Amino acid sequence: MSYLFPFMQFFISLLDLYSFFLITWVILSLLDHFDIINRRHVIVIKVMHFLEALFRHPLKLLRKIIPIIGGVDLSPVMLYFLIMLVKVALITFIF
Numbered sequence: 001m002s003y004l005f006p007f008m009q010f011f012i013s014l015l016d017l018y019s020f021f022l023i024t025w026v027i028l029s030l031l032d033h034f035d036i037i038n039r040r041h042v043i044v045i046k047v048m049h050f051l052e053a054l055f056r057h058p059l060k061l062l063r064k065i066i067p068i069i070g071g072v073d074l075s076p077v078m079l080y081f082l083i084m085l086v087k088v089a090l091i092t093f094i095f
Contacts, residue, residue, distance in 0.1 A: 025051040
């Protein structure tokens with residue numbers, strides 16, 4: 001079982017990075033929605049396209065299951081909880 005430990009650590013690190021990108025995407029989306037950031041800036045455009053490409057398909061699947069409630073999209077929150085659930089499952093599998 002010890003031979004799987006480095007691979008599990010790498011996968012957990014990838015999940016941490018993915019969840020960090022998810023939180024970044026949510027914050028940037030809120031800043032964009034309230035017109036705090038300039039959506040036409042080159043760096044903002046590239047970052048937002050990258051983050052939207054990362055989360056387009058998982059969020060699309062979750063939006064089929066979870067409806068928008070009162071104009072609030074809860075699918076990013078559910079995706080974050082699912083990422084944390086997988087992370088906890090991997091950690092308990094290792095130990």
